Amino acid sequence: MWLVRPALPDDVDQILEIAGAAGSQTARLSSTLPRQRDVLAEKIDHSIASLACNITSGDGRPKRFLFVLQSTSTGRIHGTAGIDARAGNSQPFYNYRRDALIHASHELGISSRVDVLYPSHALTDQTLLCSFSITPELRNTEAFELLSRARILFIAGHRDWFTSNIAVEIQGVQLADGSVPFWDSLGRHFFNMDFETADQYSGLLSKTFIAELMPPNPIYVTLLSEAAQAALGQPHEQTVPNLELLQREGFRAGCYLDIFDGGPVLEARTDALRTLVTSQPKTLHGAFEECGDTWLISAGEGSGFRCTLARVANTLEGTLKVPVGVWEALGKTAGDEVRIAPC
Amino acid sequence: MLIIRPLQETDLDDLYAMTQKAGKGLTTLPADQGLLQRKISLARETFNQSCAPEAGLYLFALEDTEAGKLVGISGIQARVGLDEVFYNYRLSETVNASKELGVHVRTPTLHLTNDMTDTSEICSLLLSSDYQGGGNGLLLSRCRFMYMDEFRKYFSEKVFAEMRGVSDEQGLSPLWDALGRKFFDMKYTEADMLSGLGNKAFIAELMPKFPIYLPMLPDSARAVIGQVHGNTAPALKMLQAEGFNFNGLVDIFDGGPVVEAFVRTIRTIRDSSNRYAMITSKAVNLDVPAAERVMVSNRSFRNFRVTTVPASCVHTDTVTLPPAVAEALQIESGDLVRLAPLKDRVKTSVKTTG
Numbered sequence: 001m002w003l004v005r006p007a008l009p010d011d012v013d014q015i016l017e018i019a020g021a022a023g024s025q026t027a028r029l030s031s032t033l034p035r036q037r038d039v040l041a042e043k044i045d046h047s048i049a050s051l052a053c054n055i056t057s058g059d060g061r062p063k064r065f066l067f068v069l070q071s072t073s074t075g076r077i078h079g080t081a082g083i084d085a086r087a088g089n090s091q092p093f094y095n096y097r098r099d100a101l102i103h104a105s106h107e108l109g110i111s112s113r114v115d116v117l118y119p120s121h122a123l124t125d126q127t128l129l130c131s132f133s134i135t136p137e138l139r140n141t142e143a144f145e146l147l148s149r150a151r152i153l154f155i156a157g158h159r160d161w162f163t164s165n166i167a168v169e170i171q172g173v174q175l176a177d178g179s180v181p182f183w184d185s186l187g188r189h190f191f192n193m194d195f196e197t198a199d200q201y202s203g204l205l206s207k208t209f210i211a212e213l214m215p216p217n218p219i220y221v222t223l224l225s226e227a228a229q230a231a232l233g234q235p236h237e238q239t240v241p242n243l244e245l246l247q248r249e250g251f252r253a254g255c256y257l258d259i260f261d262g263g264p265v266l267e268a269r270t271d272a273l274r275t276l277v278t279s280q281p282k283t284l285h286g287a288f289e290e291c292g293d294t295w296l297i298s299a300g301e302g303s304g305f306r307c308t309l310a311r312v313a314n315t316l317e318g319t320l321k322v323p324v325g326v327w328e329a330l331g332k333t334a335g336d337e338v339r340i341a342p343c
Numbered sequence: 344m345l346i347i348r349p350l351q352e353t354d355l356d357d358l359y360a361m362t363q364k365a366g367k368g369l370t371t372l373p374a375d376q377g378l379l380q381r382k383i384s385l386a387r388e389t390f391n392q393s394c395a396p397e398a399g400l401y402l403f404a405l406e407d408t409e410a411g412k413l414v415g416i417s418g419i420q421a422r423v424g425l426d427e428v429f430y431n432y433r434l435s436e437t438v439n440a441s442k443e444l445g446v447h448v449r450t451p452t453l454h455l456t457n458d459m460t461d462t463s464e465i466c467s468l469l470l471s472s473d474y475q476g477g478g479n480g481l482l483l484s485r486c487r488f489m490y491m492d493e494f495r496k497y498f499s500e501k502v503f504a505e506m507r508g509v510s511d512e513q514g515l516s517p518l519w520d521a522l523g524r525k526f527f528d529m530k531y532t533e534a535d536m537l538s539g540l541g542n543k544a545f546i547a548e549l550m551p552k553f554p555i556y557l558p559m560l561p562d563s564a565r566a567v568i569g570q571v572h573g574n575t576a577p578a579l580k581m582l583q584a585e586g587f588n589f590n591g592l593v594d595i596f597d598g599g600p601v602v603e604a605f606v607r608t609i610r611t612i613r614d615s616s617n618r619y620a621m622i623t624s625k626a627v628n629l630d631v632p633a634a635e636r637v638m639v640s641n642r643s644f645r646n647f648r649v650t651t652v653p654a655s656c657v658h659t660d661t662v663t664l665p666p667a668v669a670e671a672l673q674i675e676s677g678d679l680v681r682l683a684p685l686k687d688r689v690k691t692s693v694k695t696t697g
Contacts, residue, residue: 105548189558212441222525
């Protein structure tokens, strides 16, 4: 059985393996999943503190959560998924906003559309899904879907902690040789470093260096290389399953782009997310055998949050018949409240 | 005799023929009869003082008096950017640095400016190819400084010239192809033509307003920013000898440099002086090399005339002129005339008194 639960300090080694493996596939899966032990340990601590307190993480910092995907049979961790309650975490959150200007000459009868990228902080302080990574063999499986959507169930259960709009950055185009066309055409000139380095810094350091090095003026799209223009708003092919899942969830690409790789930023209204809308509270009851359809089922508050997949039998009284093994995974017993959402 | 005089209505045909031969690349003088006619009319209004002298277009003709035809033209626009908007790119530097990362990056950047607004420009220099050499180009160019000095109050403190930038035989400009074209969707020569024809408003409407970061342009385009066309190198050298320097602005189409100087420091002006004309009946051999000649001008606003005479004609207080020269300059004996060296280094007594 697959289980999603909050990350714990002991998970560090296994998460590092996943982060490392992601790197070895040439494609970074998530710059917000650090590859340094101390940074990662700090991130887990922050998540634990965030789960324990009501408004902020306890020291005034905005909440950040990190969850792991665990196999209940082996105890091994196969993936991570995170939520930042406030994008930027008290610092500016950088994007490019793709916008258009019309350059028109009445005299010459010419009117042309000029695409421009404006530096933007507009998404700062919005809830952000982040740090998604999963071992390659689980892509396109139900575990993949569980890991991603468990976060929405967490949000449904802790709605006050999150904002009314929600965003997620999708990794942009990176070629087989590791080069990133958008970066090479733009960021490289100003940051004077390769993509990998800048991306790591962005996960590790304060965002001051972005403010210091990023060109302050808007960028004309037409002056980017052809490869960079083609990459604007396009997802990395490895992220397509994730992108499609998020689209089913109700996320749509808007006008924001990642400043490093030009990947799309998806946005949605939190209360319109499919998992959230279709989820329903139920009371847990026992079942002797597995029957019914497979549902996402979550339970617990804060650090007690658990989410798994199970075949459940609905009853008309609002109770749910679930095998006892699932109770244990959820840390719940008969009569407890759970939340389910259709797969 | 070659003489500088104000451009007049009868010069239109010769001027048109000359611009046709000159071909592309001369923004301010396209081969367009209507436009040339308008320019001549503007110049006539200016010299007739039917417009404000501070807003005038002063166009001078180089005439071969024996052939009775126009062989060159040069001009001064007393002020640019008064009724149209005058654009340049300023080549400046953007520095981004992060102490934390030890990164310090300089990014050359082009900013769209109107910095030359209200400044005098020397422009429209064109010399018939049959007359090139022998100091004719110098006369055509430098006569303008004599005029500016004479009527200093009508011109700005600074004067500038836009130098033609790099383009190939087909009239393709690397900067235009990398930058302007992406916004205008027309060929450089077309755009330049429109600009020369006075359709300048379109620039404001279609040009990118935000700064352009040069690393985003191809090397071929970056290489020509601030560089002059091969044909223009001698003109640049001549202006540099006068004291003109690159002022950091470049043409928005082809990246050619803008050079400028304070009027009072221009060499021709510093080295010029006044003498009384003495008309002599003795024969004077006017046919001496350019290095041994000096420019001599009358002091008329409406009928400014300049020609060259041998340096040997210049004396302590006077300059000896044969009757033909005096007639060409429209002066009489005893009139005060202005002298200035034609070439950069001239062994004359011109400097002695002034």
